[in-house]
Amino acid sequence: MVDNPNEASAATGDDSVYWKTNIRIITVCLVIWAVVSFGFGIVLRPLLSGIAVGGTDLGFWFAQQGSILCFLALIFFYAWRMNRLDKQYGVDEE
Numbered sequence: 651m652v653d654n655p656n657e658a659s660a661a662t663g664d665d666s667v668y669w670k671t672n673i674r675i676i677t678v679c680l681v682i683w684a685v686v687s688f689g690f691g692i693v694l695r696p697l698l699s700g701i702a703v704g705g706t707d708l709g710f711w712f713a714q715q716g717s718i719l720c721f722l723a724l725i726f727f728y729a730w731r732m733n734r735l736d737k738q739y740g741v742d743e744e
Contacts, residue, residue, distance in 0.1 A: 667739075675732070686712060687720070690708075695707075698712070
């Protein structure tokens with residue numbers, strides 16, 4: 651039970667901001683991943699075919715390796731950013 655009603659509303663407001671920030675981070679990560687995997691690997695592949703990377707064209711590289719490496723980088727970015735956000739709002743694991 652909350653003794654002060656202002657504390658309850660402040661906690662609810664903080665929760666709302668926390669989750670909005672979390673959803674924004676997820677949305678940005680998913681958009682980057684979609685652009686890299688679908689955009690560079692499939693849609694923009696003809697435009698990237700003149701650029702050579704590792705003996706093949708850049709569009710093929712994104713389709714085979716780049717999207718996977720980008721996905722791994724996004725996982726580490728998300729974990730790092732969420733740890734900072736959790737500490738900021740006092741919901742970290744420590």
